[in-house]
Each structure stands twice: as structure tokens, then as C-alpha cells.
Amino acid sequence: MIRASFLCIQMSAPDMNLIVPVEIRSHAGLTVSSSFWILNEHQDCRQPGLDHCKISNCSDKPVVIQLAPTGPDWGPENIGVGLDKHGTVPVMNVTWKLKSDAGILKLHGSEIDILDESTNQSMCVQFSYNFSRQLNPNYERWTFSLDGVVVDPGQTYVVSVVNLPEPESRDNRIRKRITLPRCDDSRIQTARICLENGSMWEPQMTPSISVDEENEMLSIVVSFEAAQYSERYQVSIQNQDLHNSKNISKENRSSLNVTFEFGLWELSQCEMLLTIQPYFLRCKNHCWQHKKKIDYCPYYPPQTFLLKAVVGLLVIDVFLFYLLWRAFHKDSVDPPSSVTKDQPKGFQLQERKRVLIIYSLDHPLYKNIVLKLCGFLATKCATEVVLDLLDSARVGVLGSIQWLNWHREQIESSSDKILILCSPGVQAKWRAMCGAKQVFLREDICSPVGDMLTPALSLIVPHFIRSASFEKYIVAYFDDICSEADVPSPFNITVRYKLMKQFEEVFFRILDTEKHEPGRVNHIEGLSKDMYHQCPSGRALQDAIEAFHAYQLEHPQWFEDELLESSDLEVEETAAEIYDDLTSNIITYCEPDSAQVISHVTT
Numbered sequence: 001m002i003r004a005s006f007l008c009i010q011m012s013a014p015d016m017n018l019i020v021p022v023e024i025r026s027h028a029g030l031t032v033s034s035s036f037w038i039l040n041e042h043q044d045c046r047q048p049g050l051d052h053c054k055i056s057n058c059s060d061k062p063v064v065i066q067l068a069p070t071g072p073d074w075g076p077e078n079i080g081v082g083l084d085k086h087g088t089v090p091v092m093n094v095t096w097k098l099k100s101d102a103g104i105l106k107l108h109g110s111e112i113d114i115l116d117e118s119t120n121q122s123m124c125v126q127f128s129y130n131f132s133r134q135l136n137p138n139y140e141r142w143t144f145s146l147d148g149v150v151v152d153p154g155q156t157y158v159v160s161v162v163n164l165p166e167p168e169s170r171d172n173r174i175r176k177r178i179t180l181p182r183c184d185d186s187r188i189q190t191a192r193i194c195l196e197n198g199s200m201w202e203p204q205m206t207p208s209i210s211v212d213e214e215n216e217m218l219s220i221v222v223s224f225e226a227a228q229y230s231e232r233y234q235v236s237i238q239n240q241d242l243h244n245s246k247n248i249s250k251e252n253r254s255s256l257n258v259t260f261e262f263g264l265w266e267l268s269q270c271e272m273l274l275t276i277q278p279y280f281l282r283c284k285n286h287c288w289q290h291k292k293k294i295d296y297c298p299y300y301p302p303q304t305f306l307l308k309a310v311v312g313l314l315v316i317d318v319f320l321f322y323l324l325w326r327a328f329h330k331d332s333v334d335p336p337s338s339v340t341k342d343q344p345k346g347f348q349l350q351e352r353k354r355v356l357i358i359y360s361l362d363h364p365l366y367k368n369i370v371l372k373l374c375g376f377l378a379t380k381c382a383t384e385v386v387l388d389l390l391d392s393a394r395v396g397v398l399g400s401i402q403w404l405n406w407h408r409e410q411i412e413s414s415s416d417k418i419l420i421l422c423s424p425g426v427q428a429k430w431r432a433m434c435g436a437k438q439v440f441l442r443e444d445i446c447s448p449v450g451d452m453l454t455p456a457l458s459l460i461v462p463h464f465i466r467s468a469s470f471e472k473y474i475v476a477y478f479d480d481i482c483s484e485a486d487v488p489s490p491f492n493i494t495v496r497y498k499l500m501k502q503f504e505e506v507f508f509r510i511l512d513t514e515k516h517e518p519g520r521v522n523h524i525e526g527l528s529k530d531m532y533h534q535c536p537s538g539r540a541l542q543d544a545i546e547a548f549h550a551y552q553l554e555h556p557q558w559f560e561d562e563l564l565e566s567s568d569l570e571v572e573e574t575a576a577e578i579y580d581d582l583t584s585n586i587i588t589y590c591e592p593d594s595a596q597v598i599s600h601v602t603t
Contacts, residue, residue: 038125039082039091039148049137050129058111058124069103069163071172072096072110075143079180079187082148087192090153092178095145096161100134104142107131108164112146115158123149126164153194154182196281201227203276203290211296216264216536218296222274223257226250230278230287234446239272242371243389245446246364263540265379266371270297353510354384354416356407358460360425360453361443363562365548369478370421372541373499379537380526381507392448400455408459411472417510418460422477422487422496424559429453430488440564461490470494474509476502480549500541501529 046053075095082091094112098104109128116122125146136142151157157180162173181187183194190200203224210219222235235258236245246258276290355377359370367389374390377383386407388395395403411418420426428439433454444451464473476497477486487496497506504527508515515522526532533542552558 037150038123038146039084039089039150047136047142049133050131050142052128052130054128056126056128058126068165068167068172069107070099070101071174072098072161072163074161074174074176075145077176077178081188081191082150084150088190089150090180090188090191090193091147092149092151092157092180093145093147094149094159094161095143096174098142098144098163100141102134104131104134110144111162111164111166113160114149117156117158118152151180153180153185153188153191155180193282196229197283198227198230198278198280198287201230201278203227205274205276205290205292207274207292207294209294209296211264218262218264218267220260220262220272220294220296221257222260222276223255224276226254226256227278227280230280232279234277234279236275236277237272238275239267239269241269241390242266243392243448244368244371247446263375263536265537266375267296270295272296352382352384354386354411354414355510356386356411356416356418357421358418358453358456359421360423360429361441361447361451362423362425363548363551363558364443365544365551366423366481367443369481369541369544369548372537372544376532376537376541380532380535381510383510388449388452389447395449395452400449400452401459404452404456404459408463412463415512417474418472419474419476419506419510420460420491422475422491423482424486426453427486427488428559430457433457442562442564445564457488464490471512474506476506478545480545481552500532500545503527503529503532
């Protein structure tokens with residue numbers, strides 16, 4: 001069934017004003033786009049030597065007859081920009097020519113049909129005219145055009161023209177598929193719809209790099225020009241070892257600055273990638289990103305590189321000498337027990353340990369704490385850290401479930417550990433898995449890996465409950481910014497460590513070594529609460545903890561501010577599917593009179 005409506009458009013021509021009815025058709029069940037129409041100018045119907053010309057809708061189509069004029073020929077098509085009361089719009093002009101044969105004397109007019117393939121909406125316009133000569137006064141073929149058809153960038157339209165009356169065979173109709181260019185085409189990039197997609201925005205991104213050699217810190221200030229139709233931006237910097245992003249609002253400013261600071265120990269590559277993600281009115285979360293690569297090594301003092309290289313070679317030489325010495329004395333007799341008792345017990349790291357860190361992206365400042373903890377474990381503790389943010393490319397390829405499950409299996413078959421950092425987001429997401437209201441955190445939306453905690457809990461909790469011992473799992477929280485109430489109930493049956501007060505105990509757990517032995521208490525220099533911040537990576541971790549603690553004091557409702565009721569990034573449906581899929585192997589219920597959550601594993 002066809003529904004038809006008629007749109008009257010004011011046409012202007014020399015010495016006359018025409019009201020042009022245009023028939024707009026759409027198939028049942030499809031929405032008609034309001035952008036499919038004709039501008040009220042640039043219509044040229046009357047021409048010299050033409051006595052009669054009329055533009056109308058297609059309701060008075062002549063009857064099909066056997067003797068009919070021949071079909072038309074295509075003229076050049078033209079795509080550009082027009083102007084209406086709301087601003088500039090992309091337009092298409094359709095041109096056709098009449099054949100100069102005897103059939104022109106029987107021609108009564110031409111019908112133009114335009115079909116939008118994406119919406120199945122069509123437009124029909126009819127030109128009526130009579131001719132007494134085959135050529136115009138310039139002895140050229142008669143040429144007509146339908147100008148100012150408003151179209152959408154990137155869409156495909158089917159244009160057909162037929163001379164009237166149409167023959168029974170219907171073989172004199174000509175058709176053409178016209179695909180409009182996208183907004184990066186210079187012909188239409190000044191249209192308002194393209195401007196609202198950022199077609200003309202040039203951020204002129206300029207990074208300014210400085211190195212604090214004394215504190216071993218790298219500072220990068222990213223400056224760029226704001227766009228007219230984008231009020232907020234996400235600026236990211238990343239390389240193989242790190243990924244950090246910050247959101248910034250325009251707030252009536254024409255130029256914006258974003259500052260990133262890193263410890264040089266966090267960086268293993270000189271090359272870094274800067275990315276600016278705008279959020280324009282039209283493309284919203286799918287706008288084109290502007291990227292730029294930078295190299296910070298030229299800003300690093302050359303003498304420092306040389307000094308560190310020399311020191312590194314010396315350390316390697318000492319280590320190799322130690323290994324040779326140990327191999328040579330491997331079969332030597334141990335000293336008497338009385339002598340051993342008087343000597344402080346040494347502690348040797350036999351192999352490099354690996355730790356998978358599970359956490360919740362509660363806040364950008366909390367994410368910074370997690371990254372600084374990874375840097376401290378890697379540099380001070382010689383521990384291999386497995387973190388989703390540091391392996392986002394592989395997470396994107398494998399998917400969160402496969403990535404987590406692969407690392408869990410690797411840890412289960414080795415002496416490595418899983419460190420679970422509890423926070424308000426961990427408790428809230430666990431309760432959501434038990435049937436409470438689902439939780440959407442702002443930082444999960446901005447993260448390249450998304451919410452990794454929910455799939456992690458779904459994989460870990462069943463194995464944790466079935467474990468005969470909990471030696472693979474270490475449960476901890478930062479007591480300056482979190483509390484024991486943030487620990488989900490399944491983990492209440494094991495020890496909960498406070499960081500950084502009990503970090504030394506945590507590290508002994510990572511090493512599978514006892515801190516307390518009969519008659520002695522072992523210590524590792526530089527890991528106590530009063531000493532861990534005396535190294536550069538520890539100082540960076542302490543600063544990150546203090547910064548978030550100060551922010552919490554100023555914003556008591558900080559966690560509620562990070563919660564999203566609904567997501568404009570089309571994440572809610574995906575997140576809901578993840579919750580359904582991940583919780584299908586765990587049956588949970590909460591006791592009504594207590595905060596304890598009991599979990600049963602299905603077989």
C-alpha cells in the first residue's frame with residue numbers, strides 16, 4: 001500500500017512565482033525523513049523560446065499510449081550546498097536533455113522520480129510543456145533541471161526521468177544511481193549537517209614535552225583548538241606500557257590544554273600516541289578521532305641515558321658474577337647450625353613472580369593509583385604485573401572473558417597470584433550480580449577495555465569457593481581511601497590486607513614466603529609503610545593515594561557522582577547482556593536480615 005502526501009514549494013523564475021506541489025511517497029511501515037525536500041529557489045522552468053511551462057505533482061499523469069515521444073538523455077549532475085532558513089544544506093541538481101527528433105512534437109512533459117534507498121521514500125515532480133520546434137533558439141537541445149533537492153551525505157538515491165506520455169512498453173525511462181559523498185568531500189563539507197559532524201574542525205594539536213631529570217618525571221601538555229559544535233573532548237595518551245585519558249569541557253574557550261604526568265620508570269618506549277576524541281552534535285560517540293605520534297626521547301638529557309646504560313651494564317655484570325659464584329658453591333657444606341642461627345636469614349628471589357590484578361574503575365584518580373601500584377610492583381619489587389589497561393590491544397582481540405580465563409588458567413598451573421583490590425565499585429558490582437540494581441560507572445564507559453571486574457568475578461568466585469586453600473588469591477584494599485566494608489562477602493573467609501600498611505605481608509604472599517618464623521620476623525627493606533615512598537615509584541604511588549584521599553574529603557558523594565543512570569554511549573544494552581551471560585553459572589541470593597551474600601556454584 002502506498003501513502004502519498006503533497007508538499008507545495010515556492011519556485012522562483014524570471015517574471016513569475018510558482019507554487020510547486022511535490023509528491024512525497026513512502027512505503028507503509030517506514031518513517032519519512034523530513035530532510036527529503038526541495039529548496040525554494042534556483043528553479044528554472046521557463047526558457048527563451050518556450051511558451052508554456054508548468055511544474056506540478058504527479059497526480060495528473062497522462063494515459064499510457066502506443067505513440068509516445070522518445071526517452072530523454074542525462075545531462076551533467078551537480079552536487080553542492082544550498083541555503084535555507086536554518087543554514088546550509090547539501091543539495092543535488094538533476095539535469096536531463098530532450099532528443100531533437102520528431103517525437104518532441106508529441107511530448108507533453110517529463111516526470112522525475114527520486115528514491116532514497118535508505119528510507120524507501122520517493123519524490124515525484126512533473127514538468128509540463130509543449131514544443132513547436134525541435135531545438136531551442138540557440139539551436140541546441142532543450143535542457144531542463146530540477147535544482148535544490150535536499151539530500152543526506154553518504155546516502156544513495158535512484159533518479160529516473162521519463163517523457164510523457166509514457167509508452168505501453170515503458171522502455172523510454174532512464175535511471176541513474178547517485179551516491180552522495182560524505183562530509184569529508186569539499187563540495188558539501190560546509191553544510192550544517194557536516195559542520196555538526198566536525199567536517200571543518202582542525203584541532204591543531206600541539207604537544208609540549210618536558211623532563212624533570214631530578215624527580216624522573218615526564219610532563220606532556222597537549223594544546224588544541226576547540227570546535228564550534230563539540231562541547232566536550234576525551235584526550236588520551238598511550239604506548240605499549242600505559243594508557244591514560246582525561247575528559248575536558250570547552251566552557252566557552254577557544255583553546256584547551258590537558259596535562260599528563262608520568263614517571264620515567266613507567267615508560268619503556270620513546271614513541272607515544274596522542275588521541276583527541278570529540279563529541280559532536282551529530283556523530284556523538286562515533287566522531288572521527290585525531291591522532292598524533294610523539295617521541296619524548298629527544299627531550300631526555302643524553303648524559304642520563306649514558307649514565308643509566310653504564311649502571312645497567314654494571315648491574316648485569318654483578319648479577320652474572322653472583323650466579324657463577326652460587327653455581328660454584330652449590331655443593332659446599334652448610335655452616336654449623338649455631339652460626340646459621342646467629343646470622344640474619346637472607347631471602348633470595350628464585351624466579352620472577354607474576355600477579356594478575358583485579359579491580360574496579362571507580363574514578364580516574366583511583367585508576368591512577370592502580371597504575372602507580374603496578375609501577376611500584378614492577379620497579380621496586382621486580383614483579384611481572386598483568387593488568388587489562390596495560391594489555392588493552394590483546395583484550396580487544398580476545399575479548400574480556402577469554403583474556404581473563406587464559407590468565408587465570410596460567411596462574412592456576414603456576415605459583416603466581418591473583419590480587420583483588422576491593423573498593424566501593426567492587427562491592428556495588430558484586431551486589432548487582434546478586435540481583436541488585438546494575439551499576440554503570442563513568443570510567444568504565446571511557447575505558448578502552450570497559451568493565452572488566454564483572455567478568456572477572458564471574459570467573460574467579462566459583463574457583464575461589466571450590467578451592468581447598470586460598471593461596472592463589474590475595475584480597476586487599478587501600479585503607480586510606482577504602483574500607484573493609486568494600487570487600488564482597490565471598491572474600492570474607494580469607495585474610496583482607498590493608499595497603500600500604502600491610503604491603504610487606506602482601507609481597508611475602510606473592511613470593512610464597514613466610515614473614516613470621518620461629519624465633520624471628522623477616523623483613524624486606526623498603527616495603528614498610530614508612531619506607532615504601534622513599535623510591536621514585538613509591539613516592540608516585542603515595543602522591544596518587546593522597547590526591548584521591550583529598551578529593552574524597554572535598555567530595556563525600558564522589559562514588560554516587562560517578563554512577564550513570566543511563567548511558568548515551570550505547571553501553572547499557574551491552575552491559576545488561578554481559579550481566580546475564582556472566583551470572584548464568586552462579587546462583588546468588590542475599591539474606592534479608594544481613595549484608596552477607598552466599599554463593600552456590602552450579603554444576
